[in-house]
Amino acid sequence: MIEEExxxxxxxxxxxxxxxxxxxVIGENYSFPFDSANTDYIEYQKWIAAGNTPEPADSVGx
Amino acid sequence: xxxxxxxAKMIGRKSSGHIQSDNQNMIINGAMQVAQRLTQGxxxxxxxxxxxxxxxxxxxxxxxxDTMRISRSTxxxxxxxxxxxxxxxxxxxxxxGTQYAVVGHRIEAQNLVHVGFGTAAAQPLICSFYIKCSxxxxxxxxxxxxxxxxxxxxxCTINNANAWEYKTISVPxxxxxxxxxxxxxxxxxKIQWYTGLGPDHSDGGTSTDGGWNTSYxxxxxxxxxxxxxxxxxxxxxxxxxxxxxxxxxxxxxxFGEERQSCQRYYQRYSNFANYAxxxxxxxxxxxxxxxxxxxxxxxxxxxGVEYSDLAHFSLGGRYSAGGSGAPTSLxxxxxxxxxxxxxxxxxxxxxxxxxxxxxxxxxxxAGVSWLAFNAEI
Numbered sequence: 116m117i118e119e120e121x122x123x124x125x126x127x128x129x130x131x132x133x134x135x136x137x138x139x140v141i142g143e144n145y146s147f148p149f150d151s152a153n154t155d156y157i158e159y160q161k162w163i164a165a166g167n168t169p170e171p172a173d174s175v176g177x
Numbered sequence: 178x179x180x181x182x183x184x185a186k187m188i189g190r191k192s193s194g195h196i197q198s199d200n201q202n203m204i205i206n207g208a209m210q211v212a213q214r215l216t217q218g219x220x221x222x223x224x225x226x227x228x229x230x231x232x233x234x235x236x237x238x239x240x241x242x243d244t245m246r247i248s249r250s251t252x253x254x255x256x257x258x259x260x261x262x263x264x265x266x267x268x269x270x271x272x273x274g275t276q277y278a279v280v281g282h283r284i285e286a287q288n289l290v291h292v293g294f295g296t297a298a299a300q301p302l303i304c305s306f307y308i309k310c311s312x313x314x315x316x317x318x319x320x321x322x323x324x325x326x327x328x329x330x331x332x333c334t335i336n337n338a339n340a341w342e343y344k345t346i347s348v349p350x351x352x353x354x355x356x357x358x359x360x361x362x363x364x365x366x367k368i369q370w371y372t373g374l375g376p377d378h379s380d381g382g383t384s385t386d387g388g389w390n391t392s393y394x395x396x397x398x399x400x401x402x403x404x405x406x407x408x409x410x411x412x413x414x415x416x417x418x419x420x421x422x423x424x425x426x427x428x429x430x431x432f433g434e435e436r437q438s439c440q441r442y443y444q445r446y447s448n449f450a451n452y453a454x455x456x457x458x459x460x461x462x463x464x465x466x467x468x469x470x471x472x473x474x475x476x477x478x479x480x481g482v483e484y485s486d487l488a489h490f491s492l493g494g495r496y497s498a499g500g501s502g503a504p505t506s507l508x509x510x511x512x513x514x515x516x517x518x519x520x521x522x523x524x525x526x527x528x529x530x531x532x533x534x535x536x537x538x539x540x541x542x543a544g545v546s547w548l549a550f551n552a553e554i
Contacts, residue, residue, distance in 0.1 A: 153478050
Protein backbone atom coordinates (compact mmCIF):
# COMPACT_ATOMS: atom_id res chain seq x y z
CA MET A 116 0.00 0.00 0.00
CA ILE A 117 1.25 3.47 -0.82
CA GLU A 118 1.56 5.65 2.27
CA GLU A 119 1.56 9.35 1.62
CA GLU A 120 4.79 10.83 2.84
CA UNK A 121 4.32 13.11 5.85
CA UNK A 122 7.23 15.47 6.34
CA UNK A 123 5.25 17.81 8.55
CA UNK A 124 6.03 18.83 12.10
CA UNK A 125 3.40 20.11 14.51
CA UNK A 126 2.78 22.45 17.40
CA UNK A 127 -0.28 22.10 19.62
CA UNK A 128 -2.75 24.92 20.21
CA UNK A 129 -5.16 25.62 23.05
CA UNK A 130 -8.80 26.59 22.96
CA UNK A 131 -10.96 28.44 25.46
CA UNK A 132 -10.50 26.93 28.89
CA UNK A 133 -6.94 25.90 28.13
CA UNK A 134 -7.61 22.46 26.65
CA UNK A 135 -5.66 21.30 23.60
CA UNK A 136 -7.91 21.81 20.56
CA UNK A 137 -5.68 20.90 17.67
CA UNK A 138 -2.32 21.45 16.05
CA UNK A 139 -0.60 23.97 13.84
CA VAL A 140 1.54 22.69 10.98
CA ILE A 141 4.89 24.36 11.49
CA GLY A 142 5.89 26.50 8.53
CA GLU A 143 2.66 26.06 6.56
CA ASN A 144 0.24 28.72 7.87
CA TYR A 145 -2.20 25.95 8.60
CA SER A 146 -3.88 24.49 11.66
CA PHE A 147 -6.47 21.77 12.14
CA PRO A 148 -8.74 20.60 14.95
CA PHE A 149 -8.44 17.22 16.61
CA ASP A 150 -11.47 15.57 15.05
CA SER A 151 -11.57 12.05 13.67
CA ALA A 152 -13.20 13.20 10.41
CA ASN A 153 -10.48 15.73 9.66
CA THR A 154 -8.01 14.26 7.16
CA ASP A 155 -5.05 16.16 8.59
CA TYR A 156 -5.83 14.85 12.07
CA ILE A 157 -5.83 11.30 10.69
CA GLU A 158 -2.37 11.93 9.23
CA TYR A 159 -1.28 13.50 12.54
CA GLN A 160 -2.34 10.38 14.42
CA LYS A 161 -0.19 8.25 12.10
CA TRP A 162 2.71 10.63 12.76
CA ILE A 163 2.25 10.27 16.52
CA ALA A 164 1.95 6.48 16.19
CA ALA A 165 5.31 6.52 14.42
CA GLY A 166 6.87 7.85 17.62
CA ASN A 167 6.93 11.57 16.91
CA THR A 168 6.12 14.33 19.40
CA PRO A 169 4.60 17.75 18.64
CA GLU A 170 5.86 20.97 20.11
CA PRO A 171 3.87 22.08 23.15
CA ALA A 172 1.24 24.78 22.92
CA ASP A 173 2.04 28.34 23.85
CA SER A 174 1.05 29.27 27.36
CA VAL A 175 -2.09 31.34 27.71
CA GLY A 176 -1.57 34.87 28.99
CA UNK A 177 -3.47 36.26 31.95
CA UNK B 178 -37.27 -5.16 -21.70
CA UNK B 179 -36.66 -4.55 -18.01
CA UNK B 180 -38.61 -2.01 -16.03
CA UNK B 181 -35.52 0.13 -15.77
CA UNK B 182 -35.05 0.03 -19.53
CA UNK B 183 -38.72 0.86 -20.08
CA UNK B 184 -38.42 3.90 -17.84
CA ALA B 185 -35.20 4.94 -19.54
CA LYS B 186 -36.89 4.66 -22.92
CA MET B 187 -39.80 6.79 -21.71
CA ILE B 188 -37.46 9.57 -20.61
CA GLY B 189 -35.41 9.29 -23.77
CA ARG B 190 -32.11 8.36 -22.21
CA LYS B 191 -29.82 5.57 -23.31
CA SER B 192 -29.56 2.86 -20.71
CA SER B 193 -27.92 -0.50 -20.38
CA GLY B 194 -30.26 -1.57 -17.64
CA HIS B 195 -29.32 1.14 -15.18
CA ILE B 196 -31.34 4.28 -14.68
CA GLN B 197 -29.15 7.33 -14.50
CA SER B 198 -30.41 10.43 -12.80
CA ASP B 199 -29.98 13.91 -14.17
CA ASN B 200 -27.16 14.23 -11.65
CA GLN B 201 -25.36 11.23 -13.08
CA ASN B 202 -21.79 12.42 -12.74
CA MET B 203 -20.25 11.53 -9.37
CA ILE B 204 -17.24 13.74 -10.06
CA ILE B 205 -17.36 17.27 -8.66
CA ASN B 206 -15.72 19.95 -10.81
CA GLY B 207 -14.96 17.53 -13.64
CA ALA B 208 -14.69 20.43 -16.08
CA MET B 209 -12.12 22.17 -13.85
CA GLN B 210 -14.27 25.29 -13.51
CA VAL B 211 -13.48 25.95 -9.85
CA ALA B 212 -9.94 26.69 -8.70
CA GLN B 213 -10.22 28.65 -5.47
CA ARG B 214 -6.53 28.26 -4.71
CA LEU B 215 -5.42 29.59 -8.11
CA THR B 216 -7.52 32.71 -8.38
CA GLN B 217 -5.61 34.93 -5.94
CA GLY B 218 -2.51 35.70 -7.96
CA UNK B 219 -1.24 32.13 -7.78
CA UNK B 220 -1.10 30.35 -11.12
CA UNK B 221 0.26 26.95 -10.09
CA UNK B 222 0.99 24.65 -7.15
CA UNK B 223 4.07 22.40 -6.94
CA UNK B 224 3.89 18.96 -5.38
CA UNK B 225 6.10 19.87 -2.46
CA UNK B 226 4.09 17.93 0.14
CA UNK B 227 1.47 15.20 0.07
CA UNK B 228 -2.16 15.65 -0.85
CA UNK B 229 -2.14 19.12 -2.38
CA UNK B 230 -4.79 20.80 -4.49
CA UNK B 231 -4.61 23.39 -7.25
CA UNK B 232 -7.96 22.85 -8.97
CA UNK B 233 -10.75 22.08 -6.53
CA UNK B 234 -11.37 18.40 -5.73
CA UNK B 235 -8.40 17.17 -7.82
CA UNK B 236 -5.50 16.32 -5.52
CA UNK B 237 -1.95 15.42 -6.37
CA UNK B 238 0.72 13.73 -4.35
CA UNK B 239 4.03 12.03 -4.76
CA UNK B 240 7.09 10.41 -3.29
CA UNK B 241 9.58 11.82 -4.08
CA UNK B 242 7.91 15.17 -3.70
CA ASP B 243 8.15 18.09 -6.08
CA THR B 244 8.01 16.12 -9.31
CA MET B 245 4.93 17.91 -10.66
CA ARG B 246 3.55 21.38 -11.19
CA ILE B 247 -0.24 21.63 -11.41
CA SER B 248 -1.95 24.57 -13.04
CA ARG B 249 -5.11 25.27 -14.98
CA SER B 250 -5.04 25.63 -18.73
CA THR B 251 -7.46 27.02 -21.28
CA UNK B 252 -6.31 24.34 -23.74
CA UNK B 253 -9.39 22.14 -24.10
CA UNK B 254 -10.90 19.65 -26.55
CA UNK B 255 -13.79 22.05 -27.23
CA UNK B 256 -17.22 20.63 -26.52
CA UNK B 257 -18.10 23.37 -24.09
CA UNK B 258 -15.05 23.01 -21.87
CA UNK B 259 -13.32 26.17 -20.74
CA UNK B 260 -10.49 24.70 -18.72
CA UNK B 261 -8.31 21.66 -18.23
CA UNK B 262 -6.01 20.49 -15.45
CA UNK B 263 -2.40 20.75 -16.61
CA UNK B 264 0.35 18.66 -15.03
CA UNK B 265 3.89 19.58 -16.04
CA UNK B 266 6.76 17.39 -14.89
CA UNK B 267 9.57 19.32 -13.20
CA UNK B 268 12.38 16.88 -13.99
CA UNK B 269 13.13 13.50 -15.54
CA UNK B 270 12.39 11.51 -12.40
CA UNK B 271 13.24 7.84 -12.05
CA UNK B 272 10.67 6.07 -9.89
CA UNK B 273 12.08 3.20 -7.84
CA GLY B 274 10.57 0.82 -5.28
CA THR B 275 7.23 2.16 -4.08
CA GLN B 276 7.79 5.71 -5.34
CA TYR B 277 4.93 7.38 -7.17
CA ALA B 278 3.37 10.55 -8.49
CA VAL B 279 -0.38 10.78 -8.87
CA VAL B 280 -3.27 13.05 -9.80
CA GLY B 281 -6.66 11.99 -8.51
CA HIS B 282 -10.13 12.72 -7.22
CA ARG B 283 -11.74 11.35 -4.06
CA ILE B 284 -15.47 10.79 -3.64
CA GLU B 285 -17.11 10.98 -0.22
CA ALA B 286 -18.36 7.58 0.89
CA GLN B 287 -22.00 8.50 1.47
CA ASN B 288 -22.29 9.63 -2.15
CA LEU B 289 -21.53 6.11 -3.37
CA VAL B 290 -24.27 4.11 -1.66
CA HIS B 291 -26.15 3.66 -4.94
CA VAL B 292 -23.06 2.05 -6.50
CA GLY B 293 -23.34 -0.82 -4.02
CA PHE B 294 -19.70 -1.91 -4.15
CA GLY B 295 -19.01 -4.64 -1.62
CA THR B 296 -22.54 -6.05 -1.95
CA ALA B 297 -24.34 -8.42 -4.29
CA ALA B 298 -26.16 -5.41 -5.71
CA ALA B 299 -22.99 -3.75 -6.94
CA GLN B 300 -23.31 -1.76 -10.18
CA PRO B 301 -20.73 -1.42 -12.95
CA LEU B 302 -19.20 2.01 -13.45
CA ILE B 303 -17.87 3.81 -16.45
CA CYS B 304 -15.37 6.63 -16.28
CA SER B 305 -14.93 9.00 -19.22
CA PHE B 306 -12.59 11.91 -19.71
CA TYR B 307 -10.57 13.89 -22.23
CA ILE B 308 -6.80 13.64 -22.02
CA LYS B 309 -3.84 15.08 -23.90
CA CYS B 310 -0.25 14.11 -23.18
CA SER B 311 3.14 14.85 -24.67
CA UNK B 312 4.26 11.25 -24.10
CA UNK B 313 2.66 8.24 -25.81
CA UNK B 314 2.00 4.92 -24.10
CA UNK B 315 -0.18 3.59 -21.31
CA UNK B 316 -0.76 5.75 -18.25
CA UNK B 317 -1.88 3.71 -15.20
CA UNK B 318 -5.47 4.50 -14.27
CA UNK B 319 -6.88 3.16 -11.01
CA UNK B 320 -9.97 3.15 -8.85
CA UNK B 321 -9.56 2.21 -5.18
CA UNK B 322 -11.64 2.02 -2.04
CA UNK B 323 -11.06 4.13 1.07
CA UNK B 324 -8.07 2.17 2.36
CA UNK B 325 -6.56 1.09 -0.97
CA UNK B 326 -7.32 -2.60 -0.43
CA UNK B 327 -9.62 -2.93 -3.46
CA UNK B 328 -7.78 -1.88 -6.59
CA UNK B 329 -9.05 -1.56 -10.15
CA UNK B 330 -6.43 -1.04 -12.84
CA UNK B 331 -6.67 -0.03 -16.47
CA UNK B 332 -4.46 1.30 -19.21
CA CYS B 333 -5.17 4.85 -20.27
CA THR B 334 -3.37 4.65 -23.58
CA ILE B 335 -2.14 7.82 -25.24
CA ASN B 336 -2.06 7.02 -28.95
CA ASN B 337 -0.94 10.37 -30.31
CA ALA B 338 1.29 12.87 -28.55
CA ASN B 339 -0.09 16.34 -27.91
CA ALA B 340 -3.57 15.57 -29.24
CA TRP B 341 -6.81 15.47 -27.28
CA GLU B 342 -8.25 11.96 -26.98
CA TYR B 343 -11.56 10.86 -25.44
CA LYS B 344 -11.28 7.84 -23.15
CA THR B 345 -13.89 5.58 -21.60
CA ILE B 346 -12.91 3.02 -19.00
CA SER B 347 -15.36 0.32 -17.95
CA VAL B 348 -15.21 -0.74 -14.31
CA PRO B 349 -16.81 -4.11 -13.49
CA UNK B 350 -19.12 -4.21 -10.49
CA UNK B 351 -17.13 -5.08 -7.35
CA UNK B 352 -19.18 -7.28 -5.03
CA UNK B 353 -16.43 -8.00 -2.52
CA UNK B 354 -14.26 -6.07 -0.15
CA UNK B 355 -14.97 -3.41 2.44
CA UNK B 356 -16.41 -0.18 1.14
CA UNK B 357 -17.53 2.78 3.22
CA UNK B 358 -21.15 3.69 2.61
CA UNK B 359 -24.26 5.28 4.07
CA UNK B 360 -23.67 8.08 6.50
CA UNK B 361 -19.89 7.93 6.18
CA UNK B 362 -18.45 11.37 5.41
CA UNK B 363 -14.87 10.25 4.93
CA UNK B 364 -13.13 8.61 1.96
CA UNK B 365 -15.18 6.29 -0.21
CA UNK B 366 -13.57 5.84 -3.60
CA LYS B 367 -10.85 7.52 -5.58
CA ILE B 368 -9.91 7.63 -9.23
CA GLN B 369 -6.28 8.23 -10.11
CA TRP B 370 -3.90 8.75 -12.97
CA TYR B 371 -0.36 7.76 -12.04
CA THR B 372 2.19 10.03 -13.64
CA GLY B 373 4.96 7.97 -12.07
CA LEU B 374 5.06 4.57 -10.40
CA GLY B 375 7.93 2.42 -9.16
CA PRO B 376 8.19 -1.31 -9.92
CA ASP B 377 7.03 -2.48 -6.49
CA HIS B 378 3.51 -1.42 -7.35
CA SER B 379 3.45 -2.44 -10.98
CA ASP B 380 5.28 -5.74 -11.32
CA GLY B 381 3.24 -7.92 -8.97
CA GLY B 382 1.63 -9.86 -11.78
CA THR B 383 -1.93 -9.55 -10.46
CA SER B 384 -3.04 -6.41 -12.28
CA THR B 385 -4.85 -6.56 -15.59
CA ASP B 386 -6.23 -4.00 -18.00
CA GLY B 387 -9.76 -3.63 -16.67
CA GLY B 388 -9.58 -5.93 -13.65
CA TRP B 389 -9.62 -5.82 -9.86
CA ASN B 390 -6.89 -6.99 -7.50
CA THR B 391 -6.12 -6.86 -3.78
CA SER B 392 -2.35 -7.10 -4.07
CA TYR B 393 -1.43 -3.43 -4.24
CA UNK B 394 -0.70 -3.67 -7.95
CA UNK B 395 -1.53 -0.25 -9.33
CA UNK B 396 -0.51 -0.65 -12.94
CA UNK B 397 -0.31 -3.14 -15.75
CA UNK B 398 3.33 -3.95 -16.59
CA UNK B 399 4.62 -1.96 -19.53
CA UNK B 400 3.12 1.34 -18.45
CA UNK B 401 4.81 4.68 -18.94
CA UNK B 402 5.84 7.20 -16.30
CA UNK B 403 5.00 10.62 -17.70
CA UNK B 404 7.13 12.29 -15.03
CA UNK B 405 10.19 10.41 -16.21
CA UNK B 406 10.34 12.90 -19.08
CA UNK B 407 11.38 16.41 -18.15
CA UNK B 408 8.77 19.09 -18.98
CA UNK B 409 6.23 16.49 -20.08
CA UNK B 410 2.67 17.77 -20.11
CA UNK B 411 -0.59 16.04 -19.26
CA UNK B 412 -3.98 17.74 -19.67
CA UNK B 413 -7.24 16.32 -18.31
CA UNK B 414 -10.81 17.63 -18.41
CA UNK B 415 -14.40 16.47 -18.74
CA UNK B 416 -14.02 13.81 -16.07
CA UNK B 417 -17.20 11.85 -15.50
CA UNK B 418 -17.86 8.74 -13.40
CA UNK B 419 -21.28 7.22 -13.66
CA UNK B 420 -23.18 4.03 -13.04
CA UNK B 421 -23.64 1.90 -16.13
CA UNK B 422 -21.72 0.42 -18.99
CA UNK B 423 -22.16 3.18 -21.56
CA UNK B 424 -20.70 6.62 -21.12
CA UNK B 425 -23.03 9.49 -21.84
CA UNK B 426 -22.11 13.02 -22.84
CA UNK B 427 -20.39 15.03 -20.11
CA UNK B 428 -22.88 16.57 -17.74
CA UNK B 429 -22.08 20.27 -17.75
CA UNK B 430 -23.07 22.02 -14.55
CA UNK B 431 -23.13 25.72 -13.83
CA PHE B 432 -20.18 27.38 -12.13
CA GLY B 433 -22.41 28.13 -9.15
CA GLU B 434 -23.41 24.50 -8.74
CA GLU B 435 -19.85 23.28 -8.92
CA ARG B 436 -18.55 25.99 -6.58
CA GLN B 437 -21.15 25.15 -3.98
CA SER B 438 -20.29 21.46 -4.19
CA CYS B 439 -16.59 22.27 -3.84
CA GLN B 440 -17.25 24.42 -0.78
CA ARG B 441 -18.27 21.36 1.20
CA TYR B 442 -14.54 20.56 1.11
CA TYR B 443 -12.80 23.93 0.82
CA GLN B 444 -13.77 27.58 1.17
CA ARG B 445 -11.48 30.54 0.61
CA TYR B 446 -12.16 34.16 1.58
CA SER B 447 -9.94 36.78 0.02
CA ASN B 448 -9.14 40.41 0.52
CA PHE B 449 -10.50 42.54 -2.27
CA ALA B 450 -10.28 45.81 -0.33
CA ASN B 451 -7.91 47.17 2.26
CA TYR B 452 -9.09 46.64 5.83
CA ALA B 453 -11.80 44.22 4.80
CA UNK B 454 -13.28 43.08 8.07
CA UNK B 455 -13.57 39.39 8.82
CA UNK B 456 -15.16 39.02 12.24
CA UNK B 457 -15.54 40.53 15.69
CA UNK B 458 -14.04 38.49 18.50
CA UNK B 459 -13.99 38.44 22.25
CA UNK B 460 -10.83 37.81 24.23
CA UNK B 461 -10.80 35.14 26.91
CA UNK B 462 -7.22 35.99 27.88
CA UNK B 463 -4.54 38.55 27.12
CA UNK B 464 -3.27 36.32 24.32
CA UNK B 465 -6.29 34.43 22.99
CA UNK B 466 -9.83 35.02 21.78
CA UNK B 467 -12.58 33.72 19.52
CA UNK B 468 -14.65 35.07 16.64
CA UNK B 469 -17.92 33.69 15.32
CA UNK B 470 -17.14 33.15 11.63
CA UNK B 471 -19.99 32.49 9.22
CA UNK B 472 -19.13 30.10 6.40
CA UNK B 473 -20.91 30.27 3.06
CA UNK B 474 -22.15 26.72 3.53
CA UNK B 475 -21.76 23.70 5.77
CA UNK B 476 -18.57 21.70 5.42
CA UNK B 477 -17.94 17.97 5.35
CA UNK B 478 -16.08 17.87 8.65
CA UNK B 479 -14.56 20.27 11.17
CA UNK B 480 -12.16 22.10 8.85
CA GLY B 481 -8.57 23.12 9.23
CA VAL B 482 -7.75 26.82 8.91
CA GLU B 483 -5.39 28.04 6.18
CA TYR B 484 -4.18 31.59 5.86
CA SER B 485 -1.80 33.83 3.98
CA ASP B 486 1.03 35.53 5.86
CA LEU B 487 -0.23 36.48 9.32
CA ALA B 488 1.22 39.96 8.75
CA HIS B 489 -1.74 40.41 6.37
CA PHE B 490 -4.13 40.28 9.34
CA SER B 491 -4.78 42.65 12.19
CA LEU B 492 -6.41 42.24 15.57
CA GLY B 493 -7.51 45.64 16.73
CA GLY B 494 -9.15 46.46 20.04
CA ARG B 495 -12.48 48.24 20.11
CA TYR B 496 -14.10 50.40 22.75
CA SER B 497 -10.92 51.62 24.41
CA ALA B 498 -9.34 48.15 24.56
CA GLY B 499 -6.73 49.74 22.33
CA GLY B 500 -3.81 48.41 20.39
CA SER B 501 -3.64 46.41 17.22
CA GLY B 502 -1.25 43.85 15.84
CA ALA B 503 -0.98 40.76 13.74
CA PRO B 504 -2.23 37.47 15.17
CA THR B 505 0.32 34.74 15.79
CA SER B 506 -2.08 31.95 14.83
CA LEU B 507 -5.61 31.27 13.65
CA UNK B 508 -7.42 28.03 14.30
CA UNK B 509 -10.70 26.17 14.43
CA UNK B 510 -11.82 26.15 18.06
CA UNK B 511 -15.18 24.55 17.42
CA UNK B 512 -17.40 23.39 14.59
CA UNK B 513 -20.33 21.02 14.74
CA UNK B 514 -21.93 21.48 11.33
CA UNK B 515 -23.92 24.29 9.80
CA UNK B 516 -22.24 27.51 8.78
CA UNK B 517 -21.10 28.86 12.14
CA UNK B 518 -17.47 28.20 13.03
CA UNK B 519 -15.69 29.27 16.21
CA UNK B 520 -12.51 30.86 14.84
CA UNK B 521 -9.80 31.08 17.47
CA UNK B 522 -6.96 33.55 17.36
CA UNK B 523 -3.81 34.20 19.35
CA UNK B 524 -1.59 37.25 19.65
CA UNK B 525 1.66 37.55 21.51
CA UNK B 526 0.08 39.58 24.29
CA UNK B 527 -1.06 43.07 25.10
CA UNK B 528 -4.73 42.41 24.54
CA UNK B 529 -7.40 42.98 27.14
CA UNK B 530 -9.43 40.09 28.50
CA UNK B 531 -13.18 40.22 27.79
CA UNK B 532 -12.73 43.09 25.34
CA UNK B 533 -13.88 43.14 21.73
CA UNK B 534 -11.34 42.81 18.90
CA UNK B 535 -11.83 43.15 15.17
CA UNK B 536 -10.07 40.60 12.97
CA UNK B 537 -9.45 42.08 9.57
CA UNK B 538 -7.20 42.00 6.52
CA UNK B 539 -4.66 44.82 6.35
CA UNK B 540 -2.76 44.19 3.15
CA UNK B 541 -3.88 46.61 0.49
CA UNK B 542 -2.89 44.45 -2.46
CA ALA B 543 -6.03 42.64 -3.48
CA GLY B 544 -5.62 38.92 -3.69
CA VAL B 545 -2.58 38.61 -1.45
CA SER B 546 -4.47 38.17 1.80
CA TRP B 547 -6.75 35.22 2.31
CA LEU B 548 -8.33 32.95 4.87
CA ALA B 549 -9.52 29.46 3.99
CA PHE B 550 -11.17 26.45 5.58
CA ASN B 551 -10.10 22.99 4.53
CA ALA B 552 -12.21 19.83 4.96
CA GLU B 553 -10.80 17.89 2.03
CA ILE B 554 -10.96 14.11 2.16
